[in-house]
Amino acid sequence: MRSVETTSPRVSRTEEIRSRIKAAALDLFLSRGFARSGVRQIAGSIGVSVGTIFNYFDSKEQILYALIFEMQKGVAVPLQAAARKYREQAAADGDPEQSLRMLLSEYARAVDVWRAQLLLAHQETRSLRREQLREILDGERRMGDLLADVIRIGVERGKFRPGDLHFRAHAIQIMVQSWATRRWALPRDMTLDNFIASVERSVLAMLKGA
Amino acid sequence: MRSVETTSPRVSRTEEIRSRIKAAALDLFLSRGFARSGVRQIAGSIGVSVGTIFNYFDSKEQILYALIFEMQKGVAVPLQAAARKYREQAAADGDPEQSLRMLLSEYARAVDVWRAQLLLAHQETRSLRREQLREILDGERRMGDLLADVIRIGVERGKFRPGDLHFRAHAIQIMVQSWATRRWALPRDMTLDNFIASVERSVLAMLKGA
Amino acid sequence: MRSVETTSPRVSRTEEIRSRIKAAALDLFLSRGFARSGVRQIAGSIGVSVGTIFNYFDSKEQILYALIFEMQKGVAVPLQAAARKYREQAAADGDPEQSLRMLLSEYARAVDVWRAQLLLAHQETRSLRREQLREILDGERRMGDLLADVIRIGVERGKFRPGDLHFRAHAIQIMVQSWATRRWALPRDMTLDNFIASVERSVLAMLKGA
Amino acid sequence: MRSVETTSPRVSRTEEIRSRIKAAALDLFLSRGFARSGVRQIAGSIGVSVGTIFNYFDSKEQILYALIFEMQKGVAVPLQAAARKYREQAAADGDPEQSLRMLLSEYARAVDVWRAQLLLAHQETRSLRREQLREILDGERRMGDLLADVIRIGVERGKFRPGDLHFRAHAIQIMVQSWATRRWALPRDMTLDNFIASVERSVLAMLKGA
DNA sequence: GATGAATGAGGTTTCATTCAT
DNA sequence: TATGAATGAAACCTCATTCAT
Numbered sequence A, B, C, D: 001m002r003s004v005e006t007t008s009p010r011v012s013r014t015e016e017i018r019s020r021i022k023a024a025a026l027d028l029f030l031s032r033g034f035a036r037s038g039v040r041q042i043a044g045s046i047g048v049s050v051g052t053i054f055n056y057f058d059s060k061e062q063i064l065y066a067l068i069f070e071m072q073k074g075v076a077v078p079l080q081a082a083a084r085k086y087r088e089q090a091a092a093d094g095d096p097e098q099s100l101r102m103l104l105s106e107y108a109r110a111v112d113v114w115r116a117q118l119l120l121a122h123q124e125t126r127s128l129r130r131e132q133l134r135e136i137l138d139g140e141r142r143m144g145d146l147l148a149d150v151i152r153i154g155v156e157r158g159k160f161r162p163g164d165l166h167f168r169a170h171a172i173q174i175m176v177q178s179w180a181t182r183r184w185a186l187p188r189d190m191t192l193d194n195f196i197a198s199v200e201r202s203v204l205a206m207l208k209g210a
Numbered sequence E: 001g002a003t004g005a006a007t008g009a010g011g012t013t014t015c016a017t018t019c020a021t
Numbered sequence F: 001t002a003t004g005a006a007t008g009a010a011a012c013c014t015c016a017t018t019c020a021t
Helices: A004-032 A039-046 A050-056 A060-091 A096-113 A115-127 A130-156 A165-181 A192-208 B004-032 B039-045 B050-056 B060-091 B096-113 B115-127 B130-156 B165-181 B192-208 C004-032 C039-045 C050-056 C060-091 C096-113 C115-127 C130-156 C165-181 C192-208 D004-032 D039-045 D050-056 D060-091 D096-113 D115-127 D130-156 D165-181 D192-208
Strands: none
Touching: A004 A039, A004 A050, A004 A060, A004 A115, A039 A050, A060 A096, A060 A115, A060 A130, A096 A115, A096 A130, A096 A165, A096 A192, A115 A130, A115 A165, A115 B115, A130 A165, A165 A192, A165 B165, A165 B192, A192 B165, A192 B192, B004 B039, B004 B050, B004 B060, B004 B115, B039 B050, B060 B096, B060 B115, B060 B130, B096 B115, B096 B130, B096 B165, B096 B192, B115 B130, B115 B165, B130 B165, B165 B192, C004 C039, C004 C050, C004 C060, C004 C115, C039 C050, C060 C096, C060 C115, C060 C130, C096 C115, C096 C130, C096 C165, C096 C192, C115 C130, C115 C165, C115 D115, C130 C165, C165 C192, C165 D165, C165 D192, C192 D165, C192 D192, D004 D039, D004 D050, D004 D060, D004 D115, D039 D050, D060 D096, D060 D115, D060 D130, D096 D115, D096 D130, D096 D165, D096 D192, D115 D130, D115 D165, D130 D165, D165 D192
């Protein structure tokens, strides 16, 4: 009994509950902060008991980690894809400037999708234990390296100013991420497309240099 | 006896203890996070009793607020001074580009001085209660406005590309602040002077535009 | 299995623990005063942990409130029943004097049952927050009104002296309650029956007046 | 220097400060309860430092004791005087009923003068340590004995019903004290004179009996 | 798998009292 | 005599986690 194709639905039921827990936790962590959010509140807001939470996550911190980790993957994958395409076009003697616009746009759109989790990461990554903290920071650094490499290719093609690779990669990262992390400081009526346009203009100017 | 300069030492004794409390809290908040830091630890690390902490601050949160507030003043004041000088030189037909370099350098040096507190602000401003949170964010926005105005003057002088004022001001803020807030993402051997040079190059390119 | 009467035991288990907490708190509050009694002591004296206390009551004050509130109901209900019977007998042209003796006896016996809680109420009602304080005082006033009404009926029947209704009602209240609240001032060998006899004599004399 | 008649003023200065402390404490104890009132608040409200409080009283509790003790003397002395006069008039074959009215009036007026302190005593006597608690309760019992003796004389003169001496004495005490202790339960517009008239009527009826 | 009662260490804050000045 | 900073024990309450059902 309860046989055969139970497994697959079961897995997805498990995943569905994990998702509901993560969604509730995301809201709560953002509005009250990780440390002041209780698992009882998470449980209550999705109508399960505290015990259930711990059947799906080993600890409150693991929920935070899952949220941040998945966001990082969710942003990194499109960025890596865009970088791959960028390199292909460069290899095919395309225009790096044009390719970079595309990359920035993809990056910013991915950030937009994961906006809430990225904000959370910004605020609460430090609440993770050392090991996991490092894993996340390493992921972030890898994205920086990837951007630096993209810039390097443009430099080699003679399109971008040389020097400063890592600094400018880093500047791109914080500029794009600010769509999620400093929304409150941006003009209230700015749309994602406006934002992307501004980023493209500023980043290209910055790369082509004085 | 007990005469003459008694008052002044008294005042400074109070201030000195407040400073020791703030210094200890700063270390602790940065290493363990605000919520996980206990007043008992703060007290212990400077060799006073818990009660003493509360003779000098109304609550743990007030210590955080004091740290962030003072940092904001400490950064805003030099920045305002530099902006004033910038406007004077512009009025005297000086070179905005040169003036801006000076301003960026002053700004970055102020950030360097208050580096720890700025990092703390970045991580824990959200732990403040609504009123104080808004006060801090308003201060930050005012600095953005000030930078936008500086750019506007350069635009009027025909030196900087028009449009995007607030976005670019905001980009300057996060770029300069990243010296404190994302130190871990910057090349490990980067010095403050290197950093300033990179910021100047990138910002000027960004302002002068494509 | 785990069927049938599971629910009812569950409910009573919760109620049983609440009762044990209340009993322990009653002892402690009476012997050390509300403010000097700690929840740790309450917990310790019934062999549970502090946390458990707060699973059953929202705050220390709520324990006090529950004790006082239940006592008030425990006294008011028999008193109201006796008053109802008094009115019925009066309507049936019975002897108010005889009916009143019954009422006083019922009242005093209820006070005896809730003696400890009534003493606590007397000493610590003021420790309640405004809202709950008022609720309790209102309940007490309602009992006064009820007694005043009882006297009024006797007056209308020509059995009791007119005037002073509320004052005499109030005098009855404090006299009967003194069995709980001023036990230390009463002759040490006085029994409840003695007490009731004395109350009946004095109250009836007071009501029939000069 | 600062010589000659300093001593006597000094004593009165000491007494004056003690009085100010007691007055402030009385207000505070009544409005917040003894346990929740801080010596800092007492000190602050009369513009002296905490240290000063402890120069005049050994502990917070001693202030409470002084307030209650003085009230008890303040009530007992007029009551004893009235009792003396009562006995003299009885010895001179006066009317006990008339004498008793006078006594009740004196008693109630003394209670009125010390109303606040008596209320405090009612609420916080239990906050005293055992020894002082007993002293106060003994004083209270002595007043009961004194009233019982007054009743006894009336009984011997054939004016009051025999039996129940202590119970009725006790009833008189709580009735008269209720002017201070249960003011909230009395008709809001009742004046002291009304109150005294009611007490006289009820007490005399109660004493003369059925 | 789901529950939620129990745990108990930990949190921040208060406060009577002391004592050096 | 007056001061008020310092003390540190004790207060109430929260909360992640466990585990018997």
